[in-house]
Structures are given as C-alpha cells and as structure tokens.
Amino acid sequence: MKMRVSQLKPEAGLRLIENVNGLTKKPIVPKDTIITNEVIDVLNAFAVKEVEAVKADNSEKLIKKKAKNHQIDPISESKQNDKKLLYFQQHYQxxxxxxxxxFQRWQSGGTVDISIIRRLVIPLFEQLEKEPIHVLFLQNYIENVQDYIYHHAISVGLISGYLAKRLNMNRGECFQVTLAGSLCDCGMARVNPGILNQNIINNDDQREIKLHPTYSYKMLQKIPSLSTSAKLAVLKHHERIDGSGYPLKEKGKNIHLYAKIIAIADVYHALICNRIYKTKVSPFRAIEIMTREMFGKLDVSVLQTLTNCLMPLSINMLIKLSTHQIGKILFIDHRYPTRPVIQLVESNEVIQLNEQNDISIKEILNN
Structure with missing residues (x-):
C-alpha cells in the first residue's frame, strides 16, 4: 500500500513492494528492501514523498536472503560503505x-531559477556533510567527458560548501557558498557552445571564455535570495592573490573569502577530472600542484583547509601508484600530507613516499 515517507518507521518492519525509481536506469532503492533509517535518509535525499510498502512477514529471513544475493549485507561494514557510495552517486547523477x-535552458535565453538550483544542490550537500568520504570520489562519477561542465558545477558547489563548513562558517553562509559554487560557471551558457567541448582552444576562444564570470554575475545579480557576497564570489572566482586572474585582476584582500574558497574548489576539481584535452591527476597530485606550482595565486589558509579535509579521509584507502602497484595508505605525516606511508598489497612492504620522490599516487581506488 502507498505510505508517506514522513510516516515510515524502521521499527515497523516494513519492506518495499515496488522499486523506487529515479532518472537513472538503476532504481534508487530496489523492491523487497527492508525499511531502515539509512533507506529513509536516501528517500528523503531524493525528495521521494510516497512509496509502496507492506509489513514484512519475516524480516530476518528476507534480510538474509537479500544478503545472499549481495543486495543487503547487514554484517559487512565495507559493503555498507559501498552502498552509501552508490546511494550518493545515484543522487549526484x-x-x-x-x-x-x-543549463540548456539558459543557453536558450532562460533565466536562473534559484529555487530549482537550491532544491537540487542543498540536499546533496547535506548528504555529503554527513559522509564527506564522497569528496574523494566525485571525479569518478563523470561517465562522459562531454558532460564535464555540468559535473564541474555541482562538484565545485559541494566542495566549496564543505570548505565553508570546515572554515566554521554558519549554516546560511555554507548554503550561500554552495549555491555560488554551483552557479559560478552559469555564464558559460552565454559562451559560444562550440567552444565548450573543443580539443584545442585558441586565443579568441580563451578571450570569450574569460567573459563567463561577468556573464554569470549578470545572470544572478537580481536574485534577492542570493547574497551580495555570493554574487561577488561568482564574479571573482577566477581572480588570483597575485593579481594574475580575471576579469578584474584584483589582488589579495580585495578578493572576497567566498571567491577564494570557490577558486580552490574550481581548480582542484578541474585537476582531478579527465577532460577532452587533459588527463586527470590524483587528489594527492592536485594538492601538490596547487601548493607548489600555483604558489602565491591561491589563498594559503583555504588550501590548507582543503588538504586537512581530504588527506585524513584517505587513511586505509587502496591506491594505485605510478609504478602500477596497489597499496594501502597506513599513515599521513602532517608535514608531508601528499606523501603518505603506504603498504604494498602484494609484498606487504611498507614504503614512505616522502623518501621516494620518483613514486607518486596515481589514483585512489574505491575500496
């Protein structure tokens, strides 16, 4: 029978009798799943209002049966983590x-409906807040590089919002930063669409692309629910501390903190993703590039916050090295956050990457 999600109780021993479907081919939650707190969280995250559910005749048998089919495993913590990653990935997609x-509506001349963007992005951000491990895997969810610009918008919003949270901003500010991050490239809808997926970008194309922060600002400037700080962040997210950015070539203290946050999220996500014209690098390598090769351009305190967010999340993760060996991260020395201590899977040999400059982490693997 139909039941409102708001009325579901885990202790009631209910099970779904129909798949809960979204826009993707796989159901958000498959039928015969027992209703638990975790399932209710997923339903709420996808804004599902009603489900078809009945009282389970024998919940324990059903759970065991599903566990045998690898759909539900109440014992295995790793499988539960895999399920959480899958639920988040489905919501993200x-x-x-x-x-x-x-975005396609904006390309046709439509205006930004902030209520739609808020409805899309904020619940996903709240899910990421509870399980920040997802920050490490956002780059893996891009199935088609032609869709990079859409993934980039959502991921920059999520990373920016999480950085704001870690910088102890209040709830309202975190939401504003998340929205600004997700909309900082909305002005790309006003750029010649032929440029967006080109293998080679010439000087004329580059000049047009550099107009997108101004286009974005103009598209958002009359939205009252978006704060002035958020709008300035959109305008200035390509400014750099040393004045080498665009469109205003502003420096240091003249760049709003929100813009500094989004700048770092923007650069980081661009580095860790495959693009039409470049290959992705690992989160570890991205932090090294931002710290060393972009020194003086990005805010040091915000970049340190990103490093402090990401590196501890990778403890016990499997990684692939530049030598093609698989290892497990055992320990991260705060002095060398991008060069952790690794145990190789095949030999159990322990190596310290800060002493092995010719070896780097190529990829973090989904455990």
Missing amino acids: EVVKEYKKE
Whole structure:
C-alpha cells in the first residue's frame, strides 16, 4: 500500500513492494528492501514523498536472503560503505542531469531559477556533510567527458560548501557558498557552445571564455535570495592573490573569502577530472600542484583547509601508484600530507613516499 515517507518507521518492519525509481536506469532503492533509517535518509535525499510498502512477514529471513544475493549485507561494514557510495552517486547523477537541463535552458535565453538550483544542490550537500568520504570520489562519477561542465558545477558547489563548513562558517553562509559554487560557471551558457567541448582552444576562444564570470554575475545579480557576497564570489572566482586572474585582476584582500574558497574548489576539481584535452591527476597530485606550482595565486589558509579535509579521509584507502602497484595508505605525516606511508598489497612492504620522490599516487581506488 502507498505510505508517506514522513510516516515510515524502521521499527515497523516494513519492506518495499515496488522499486523506487529515479532518472537513472538503476532504481534508487530496489523492491523487497527492508525499511531502515539509512533507506529513509536516501528517500528523503531524493525528495521521494510516497512509496509502496507492506509489513514484512519475516524480516530476518528476507534480510538474509537479500544478503545472499549481495543486495543487503547487514554484517559487512565495507559493503555498507559501498552502498552509501552508490546511494550518493545515484543522487549526484540525478542532480547533474537536472542541472544539465537548466543549463540548456539558459543557453536558450532562460533565466536562473534559484529555487530549482537550491532544491537540487542543498540536499546533496547535506548528504555529503554527513559522509564527506564522497569528496574523494566525485571525479569518478563523470561517465562522459562531454558532460564535464555540468559535473564541474555541482562538484565545485559541494566542495566549496564543505570548505565553508570546515572554515566554521554558519549554516546560511555554507548554503550561500554552495549555491555560488554551483552557479559560478552559469555564464558559460552565454559562451559560444562550440567552444565548450573543443580539443584545442585558441586565443579568441580563451578571450570569450574569460567573459563567463561577468556573464554569470549578470545572470544572478537580481536574485534577492542570493547574497551580495555570493554574487561577488561568482564574479571573482577566477581572480588570483597575485593579481594574475580575471576579469578584474584584483589582488589579495580585495578578493572576497567566498571567491577564494570557490577558486580552490574550481581548480582542484578541474585537476582531478579527465577532460577532452587533459588527463586527470590524483587528489594527492592536485594538492601538490596547487601548493607548489600555483604558489602565491591561491589563498594559503583555504588550501590548507582543503588538504586537512581530504588527506585524513584517505587513511586505509587502496591506491594505485605510478609504478602500477596497489597499496594501502597506513599513515599521513602532517608535514608531508601528499606523501603518505603506504603498504604494498602484494609484498606487504611498507614504503614512505616522502623518501621516494620518483613514486607518486596515481589514483585512489574505491575500496
């Protein structure tokens, strides 16, 4: 029978009798799943209002049966983590698809409906807040590099919002930074669409692309629910501390903190993703590039916050090295956050990457 999600109780021993479907081919939650707190969280995250559910005749048998089919495993913590990653990925993919529709509407001359963007991005951000491990895997969710611009928008919003949270901003500010991050490239909808997926970008194309922060600002400037700080962040997210950025070539203290946050999220996500014209690097290598090769351009305190967010999340993660060996991260020395202590899977040999400059982490693997 139909039941409102708001009325579901885990202790009631209910199970779904129909798949809960989204926009992707796989159901958000498959039928015969027992209703738990985790399932209710997923349903709420996808804004599902009603489900078909009945009282389970024998919940324990059903759970064991599903566990045998590898759909539910109440014992294995790693499988539970895999399920959480899958639930988040499905939610994320839903949001990207909806954002793509909005972007295409802007390309046709439509205006930004902030209520739609808020409805899409904020619940996903709240899910990431609870399980920040997802920050490490956002780059893996891009199935088609042609869709990079849509993924980039959502991921920059999520990373920016999480950085704001870690910088102890209040709830309202975190939401404003998340929205600004997700909309900082909305002005790309006003750029010649032929440029967006070119293998080679010439000087004329580059000049047009550099107009996108101004286009974005103009598209958002009359939205009252978006704060002035958020709008300035959109305008200035390509400014650099040393004045080498655009469109205003502003320096240091003249760049709003929100813009400094989004700048770092923007650069970081661009580095860790495959693009039409470049290959991705690992989160570890991205931090090294931002710290060393972009020294003086990005805010040091915000970059340190990003490093402090990401590196501890990778403890016990499997990684692939530049030598093609698989290892497990055992320990991260705060002095060398991008060069952790690794145990090789095949030989159990322990190596310290800060002493092995010719070896680097190529990829973090989904455990």
